[in-house]
Amino acid sequence: MSEIPLREVWVLHGPNLNLLGTREPAIYGTVTLPEIDADLQARGSALGVRVVAYQTNHEGVLMDWIQAAVVQKVDALLINPAAFTHTSIGLRDALSVFEGVKVEVHLSNIASREEFRQQSFVSGVVDAVVSGFGPDSYRLALQGAISILRKRLQEGSR
Numbered sequence: 001m002s003e004i005p006l007r008e009v010w011v012l013h014g015p016n017l018n019l020l021g022t023r024e025p026a027i028y029g030t031v032t033l034p035e036i037d038a039d040l041q042a043r044g045s046a047l048g049v050r051v052v053a054y055q056t057n058h059e060g061v062l063m064d065w066i067q068a069a070v071v072q073k074v075d076a077l078l079i080n081p082a083a084f085t086h087t088s089i090g091l092r093d094a095l096s097v098f099e100g101v102k103v104e105v106h107l108s109n110i111a112s113r114e115e116f117r118q119q120s121f122v123s124g125v126v127d128a129v130v131s132g133f134g135p136d137s138y139r140l141a142l143q144g145a146i147s148i149l150r151k152r153l154q155e156g157s158r
């Protein structure tokens with residue numbers, strides 16, 4: 001994969017993901033959020049992509065960041081909306097406005113969990129979903145987002 005100079009990917013982590021490492025390790029593993037973010041930043045920088053990561057427990061803050069990503073013309077968003085995945089039409093509406101590459105990420109396989117987790121309000125407005133690979137979901141999502149971005153750049157649509 002050749003390098004893409006000066007591209008920016010934002011990683012948005014939703015509620016309770018700051019507790020990764022100690023939160024229900026049987027489901028979410030023992031890797032912490034700073035470890036995930038550092039790994040993404042290292043992988044991004046090897047590919048010429050700046051990775052900026054944020055976490056919040058507040059729905060409105062996620063929407064503010066998505067709107068900021070629109071204004072700043074960020075190239076790609078990786079978003080794990082966590083519990084808001086299953087509840088937030090506002091988040092879906094905010095993501096609809098973002099024209100860059102967007103990938104929904106989950107550590108667990110939400111399709112195989114409780115019924116209320118099997119619905120995502122977000123999936124219908126993103127380019128791709130990565131779910132069930134534990135912390136590797138983020139790595140795969142970054143790889144996939146860069147691949148979609150490269151295609152769009154080649155096609156001249158970005």
Ligand code: DQA
Binds near residue numbers: 080085108109
């Ligand atoms: C999660 C799955 C959600 O159902 C849950 O509310 C989370 C994490 C995941 O990454 O597997 O907080 O998004």
